[in-house]
Amino acid sequence: MLAQTQLHSPERRARNRARSFKHAKILFNDNQSIYDAVLKNVSAYGATITVALSESLPENFDLHIVHDNITVPCKIKWRRPGTIGVMF
Numbered sequence: 001m002l003a004q005t006q007l008h009s010p011e012r013r014a015r016n017r018a019r020s021f022k023h024a025k026i027l028f029n030d031n032q033s034i035y036d037a038v039l040k041n042v043s044a045y046g047a048t049i050t051v052a053l054s055e056s057l058p059e060n061f062d063l064h065i066v067h068d069n070i071t072v073p074c075k076i077k078w079r080r081p082g083t084i085g086v087m088f
Contacts, residue, residue: 018042022068026051028061039065046077046087054084 020042026035026049035057041048051057057076063086064071074086 020047023066024049025064025066026057026061027064027071028058031062037063039063044088046085047074049084049086050082051084052082054079054082057084 018041020039022039022042024037024039026037027033035051035053037049037051039047039049047063049063057079059076061074062071063074072088074088076084077087078085
């Protein structure tokens with residue numbers, strides 16, 4: 001008899017993330033370039049962000065969370081079409 005396979009991939013994050021759906025802006029190039037984004041799955045150390053042109057973003061940028069009026073520096077850890085994972 002074959003062992004039952006796991007349906008979901010194992011959690012690889014070091015910290016749990018809370019679900020979020022907040023409007024954000026990605027700022028780079030001395031704030032001359034601004035992309036609209038949606039902040040999702042946030043922790044104190046990182047987040048998942050949806051953005052239309054994820055492949056054209058630089059590795060480092062500032063993320064402005066509009067609702068909270070907070071700006072934090074970010075580094076991209078992974079990219080997928082329309083989505084990025086960042087570390088604060």
